Amino acid sequence: MPPEAMSDDTRLICPTPIGQYAQIVMAHGGGGRLMQQLLERLIRPAFANPHLDQRHDSAVLDVGGKRLAFTTDGYVVKPLFFPGGDIGKLAVCGTLNDLAMSGAKPLFLSAALVIEEGFPVDDLGRVLASMNAAAQAAGTAIVTGDTKVVENGKGDGLYIATSGIGLIEHDLQIAPAGIREGDAILLSGDIGRHGVAIIAEREGLGFETAVESDCADLSGLVGQLLAAGVELHCLRDLTRGGLAATVLELARDAGFDMELNEGAIPVTPPVRGACEILGFDPLYVANEGRMVLFVPANAVDLALDVLHAHPLGRDASLIGRVGTAGAGRVALRNPYGIVRVLDLPSGEQLPRIC
Amino acid sequence: MKYRDEYRDAASVKALADAIARRQTRPWTLMEVCGGQTHSIVKHGLDRLLPPSLSLIHGPGCPVCVTPEAIIDQALELAARPDVIFCSFGDMLRVPGSQHDLLTVRARGGDVRMVYSPLDALNLVRENPERQVVFFAVGFETTAPTTAMAVLQAQRFGVRNFSLLVAHVRVPPAVETLLSAPDNRVDGLLAAGHVCAVMGYTEYEPIAARFRAPIVVTGFEPLDILRGVLSCVEQLEEGRAEVENRYGRAVTREGNRPAQALMNQVFEPVTLSWRGLDAIADSGLGLRPEFAEFDAVRRFELSAPRTASAGPCRSGDVLTGRLKPFECPAFGKACTPEHPLGATMVSSEGACAAYYRYRRDAA
Numbered sequence: 001m002p003p004e005a006m007s008d009d010t011r012l013i014c015p016t017p018i019g020q021y022a023q024i025v026m027a028h029g030g031g032g033r034l035m036q037q038l039l040e041r042l043i044r045p046a047f048a049n050p051h052l053d054q055r056h057d058s059a060v061l062d063v064g065g066k067r068l069a070f071t072t073d074g075y076v077v078k079p080l081f082f083p084g085g086d087i088g089k090l091a092v093c094g095t096l097n098d099l100a101m102s103g104a105k106p107l108f109l110s111a112a113l114v115i116e117e118g119f120p121v122d123d124l125g126r127v128l129a130s131m132n133a134a135a136q137a138a139g140t141a142i143v144t145g146d147t148k149v150v151e152n153g154k155g156d157g158l159y160i161a162t163s164g165i166g167l168i169e170h171d172l173q174i175a176p177a178g179i180r181e182g183d184a185i186l187l188s189g190d191i192g193r194h195g196v197a198i199i200a201e202r203e204g205l206g207f208e209t210a211v212e213s214d215c216a217d218l219s220g221l222v223g224q225l226l227a228a229g230v231e232l233h234c235l236r237d238l239t240r241g242g243l244a245a246t247v248l249e250l251a252r253d254a255g256f257d258m259e260l261n262e263g264a265i266p267v268t269p270p271v272r273g274a275c276e277i278l279g280f281d282p283l284y285v286a287n288e289g290r291m292v293l294f295v296p297a298n299a300v301d302l303a304l305d306v307l308h309a310h311p312l313g314r315d316a317s318l319i320g321r322v323g324t325a326g327a328g329r330v331a332l333r334n335p336y337g338i339v340r341v342l343d344l345p346s347g348e349q350l351p352r353i354c
Numbered sequence: 355m356k357y358r359d360e361y362r363d364a365a366s367v368k369a370l371a372d373a374i375a376r377r378q379t380r381p382w383t384l385m386e387v388c389g390g391q392t393h394s395i396v397k398h399g400l401d402r403l404l405p406p407s408l409s410l411i412h413g414p415g416c417p418v419c420v421t422p423e424a425i426i427d428q429a430l431e432l433a434a435r436p437d438v439i440f441c442s443f444g445d446m447l448r449v450p451g452s453q454h455d456l457l458t459v460r461a462r463g464g465d466v467r468m469v470y471s472p473l474d475a476l477n478l479v480r481e482n483p484e485r486q487v488v489f490f491a492v493g494f495e496t497t498a499p500t501t502a503m504a505v506l507q508a509q510r511f512g513v514r515n516f517s518l519l520v521a522h523v524r525v526p527p528a529v530e531t532l533l534s535a536p537d538n539r540v541d542g543l544l545a546a547g548h549v550c551a552v553m554g555y556t557e558y559e560p561i562a563a564r565f566r567a568p569i570v571v572t573g574f575e576p577l578d579i580l581r582g583v584l585s586c587v588e589q590l591e592e593g594r595a596e597v598e599n600r601y602g603r604a605v606t607r608e609g610n611r612p613a614q615a616l617m618n619q620v621f622e623p624v625t626l627s628w629r630g631l632d633a634i635a636d637s638g639l640g641l642r643p644e645f646a647e648f649d650a651v652r653r654f655e656l657s658a659p660r661t662a663s664a665g666p667c668r669s670g671d672v673l674t675g676r677l678k679p680f681e682c683p684a685f686g687k688a689c690t691p692e693h694p695l696g697a698t699m700v701s702s703e704g705a706c707a708a709y710y711r712y713r714r715d716a717a
Contacts, residue, residue, distance in 0.1 A: 023461035034692055203470065276358060335364040336576075338399030343711045 031240025031286075032345040036249075055253045056175045057098035057236065060168065067168035069104035071095060074161045080127065082201045084193070084213030088127035090288060091160040092134035092142075093217045097237040100219035101291070103174040103226055104166030106138055111162050112146040116155035127158065138217050140164075166219075170226050178233040179254035184300045185320040186293040188221070188313045189214070190266040191243050195285035196274045205277075209270040216289030221310045225293075230303045234294040238287035241345055244330075245284065246292060247320075248344050252328035259331045260320035260342065283332075284345045294322065361575030362398075370580040371403040378587050381407035383539050385532070385675055386582075387525060388546030389416030389704060390574050396708040398576045408587065411539070411675030412705040414528050415546050417493045418445045419669060419697040419704045420628040421521045426451035428656050429519055432488050433459045433466050435654070439482060441475040442490040444468045448691075449700045472504035472518075479508070479516045488650045491520045496548045498522045498639055499613035502620035505641070505648055517650040522639035523626060525549050526557045531634050532674055533565040540675060542586035544572040544579070547601040554609025558597045566595045573601040620645055629697055630670030667696030672705050679709035686714060 027034045044052060051059040058071035075091040085093075092109065099106045111131060115124065135142050142162075172178070197213040199205065218237060225232060234254070238246045243265065251258045267275075267282045275282050289312060295303050300318060307313030330342040360366075386392055392412040395401055401410050414420055430451050433440035440456070447456040447468065460466040465485075469475055475489040491501040501522065508516045525546060533540060545558055550571045562569045568589035572582030581600045589596060599605055617639070626638025641649050650656070667684065671677035679685050679698070689695040691707055698704035 021458060021461065023458065025457045025461045027457070037692075272358070334398060335362070336367055336399060336403060338402050340397070340399055340712045341714055343714070 030345070031242075031245050035241075036344070054175060054177075057101040058104065058164075058166070060102055060175070069099045069102040069166040069168055070163070071098035072161065072163040073098060074159065076156065076159050077198065078156050079198070079201050080123065080157055082213055083197050083210055085215035085288070086127055086130050087158060087160055088129075088131035089134045090215055091162045092131050092138075093215055093288065094239075095162040095164040096134070096138050096140070096217045096219045097289075097291070099164050099166035100217075100222040101174070101235045101237055102166070102168060103170050103172060103222060103232060103235070104168045104219075105223065106140045106164055106166045106219050108143045109135055109140055109162055109164045110144045111142050111160060113148070114155055114159040114161075115147065115149050116157050117149060117152040119157050124158070127160075131160075134217060138219055172226075172232055174232050174235055176234055176236075176250050176253040179250065179256055179294050179322055180233060180296065181256060181322055181324055182297055183233055183294045183322040184297050184318055185247070185258065185260065185322065186295065186300070186303055186307070187243065187265060187317055187319045188218070188291045188293065188307060189289075189315040190268050190271070191238065191287055191290060192267055192271040192275065192280075192282035192285035194288040195242070195280070196271050198286070199278065200274065205274070211268075211270050211274060214287055214289035216312050218289065218291055218312060221307070221312050222291075224310060225303060225306050228302060228306045230306060231296055231299045232293060232303075233296065235291055237289075237291045240286050242282070242284040242286060243290075243292070244281075244342050245344055248328070248330050248342060250292070250294075251330050254322075255325055255328060257323040257326035257329045257331070258320060259323060259333060259339070261333050263333075263335045264317050264319045266315045266317060283342070292319075358575065361573075361577040363577070367400075367403070367576050367580060370577060370584060371400075374408070374580065374584050374587055375405045377584065377591060378405055378408055379591060381409075382541045382587060382590050383409045383411060383675075384542045384544060384583060384586050385411050385413045385540045386544040386572070386579070387413040387415040387529065388544075388548070388574075389413075389419065389708075390548070391415075391544060391546065391572065391579060392705050393708045394574050394576065394579060396705075396712045399712075400576055400579055403580075404583065408583070410583075411678075412672065413532070413543075413675065414628065414631065414673040415494065415525065415549075416673075416698065416704050417497070417521075417523060418443075418449055418700060419673065420523060420528075420630065421446070421449065421492050421697065422627050422629050423451055424627075425519065425521045426455075427453070428651065429456065429490050430454065430459055431656060432519060432650060432654060433464045434462070435464075435486075437486050438654075439465045439467060439478055439485050439487045440490065441467045441469045441472075441478065441487060443470075443492065445700065446490055446492060448694070449697045450694060472501050473507075476504055476507060476513075476516065479513055483515060486515050486517070486653075489516070489518050491518045491522055494523055494525055494546070494549050495553045495617070496551075498621060499552060499610075499616045502616040505620050505645055506616070508648060509645065517648050517653045518641070519650045520621075520639065520641060521626075522621065523628065524623065524637050524639065525553075526561065527623075527634050527637035528628065528631070529558075529569075530561055530565075531631070531637075533561070533567060535674065537676070540567065542568040542570070542590055544582045544586065545569050545597075547571060547573040547578070547604055550599075550601065550605045550609065552610050552613050554607050554614075555597050555599060555605065556607060562595050562597050568595050569597045571597070571599040571601050571605050573604065628673075630667075630673045667698075669696035669698040669706070672696075672698050679706040680713065682706070686710060 307316035624640035
């Protein structure tokens, strides 16, 4: 029975539900629906402008006849050191990736450090070294910064905020608005490793096979795709809400329905095992070195060739298609041929990942 | 992945679904008791592989969903105390009491911690000797033994700053209540595999006989569930009403005897009002008098639980299989995972949450 058919049920006079949260709760930062609400209802309106309305990982700015990409990001990961990386590598790679998602060549980065009283200087040194290594590997540098210290108990050891600018040298519009009906959806590799690595380290869960974070800089790979002449319609790196949140966000922003093929999405056995034990769905688990690519159907072969030749794209696969213009519904086809809706997670599966 | 992939194999799932369709000659209504099974059925679309005249309805086996609002209110009261570290499984954090939820208490400064086991709470006890650590003990017979273990350890080490808010529940009394309802539509039951792994299934034998209903111990993977369904359909078609075990890799008839002994040592059956259902005799577990010192209600002299307010939430009808989640007028409108009106919308095992996540197109 459809709900309308019962709406005259007088037992069901609606009281006020538990209202909007009057305080910020952790789920507001979880990459799910509550976070979207916060962005749409409070944060975007507060700063409304056409650049912000591009709704992309980096804003594309016309400056003196050049196109620049500009982005910023904050990092509050716990633990600070984890298999496959640390907060420093994460902070630099995350900002490089946000620039890369516009197809920009990264130029310069900034870093702001908020350090808690009592934080070991040796650990800070390790983090800074790993930030510098990641920046240099991408052919860029941290050229400005800021340092603050807060009282003991007022921070989790170390928070980092990074910003970056990059130069756009192609003529494509790589953004949600570039997505077209019939586009193929590619995924650059297996999902869920960052989230599982973090939770395993934080909770001291000793899995038989250690899972390493996928934390990586994608700007080199994107540069190769552009150099090979792949017609990129949109790129988006997967972060907090996992593959599901990323695709749902793009479907909504681009105004297209999409379908994903669950069987084509690579998940390694250790990640699948950990997710089973913890009750997580890998589709919603965080990543830090994976992206989805939207390309026209005739560019799939070339794109996959370039991806497969790069260490960060070795396991890339075609995972779905863009359907017709619509409300941004994403359908997931399972191996039994059953199609179900994919939903945005409400809050977070893993608290405080990045 | 071992113990998973072979139970999700597409060809085997299809073959089993076909076998069920061939075996079935009359319409039947089966209830899967456990919320974990509901979640698996809705996520994998198993009900859509079955003949339309075979309906699966979703039972009350979600501990988060059935925890009474009055106990949630006690949890909120405890969690707001400045001297308390309140420990809970993650799912309970968003279940609304009469006013708000544990997440709100945490955002207002309450020390609310998410733990994976009561033994994690005991670690907090050691690390915070000056604070009172309270563990919110929810769950069926699956989680009760670990709670019992934590209580025994606390007693052995003479721990003074540990107590529990107990809301453990037992499956068999709830199943009996459902089957004895005058409007019961359930022909057969899929019993919850994990509960049976602890308890065995002798408790279900008199129930199957009394209500002439087959009860099949069933696992959680797609093939497990379809095997349970096939077994139930075979019995119904043949006019049998027996307890069968189709989760043999985890369940024996006697169950886990040491775990049962722990539970019995620490807990005794008590009457409990399930959220959405009425009071059911012996359906809850309470601390035995010799462990009363660990009862948080006593230790903090909590106010008596209020009676639950009658709201628009019809989770009672959902939990007894009278209503599909999308048939509730509040579903997806006034009631969503962000603003749940009832616990069935909160827990990842809750039927309403499963339908909201995977089946909003069904409405």
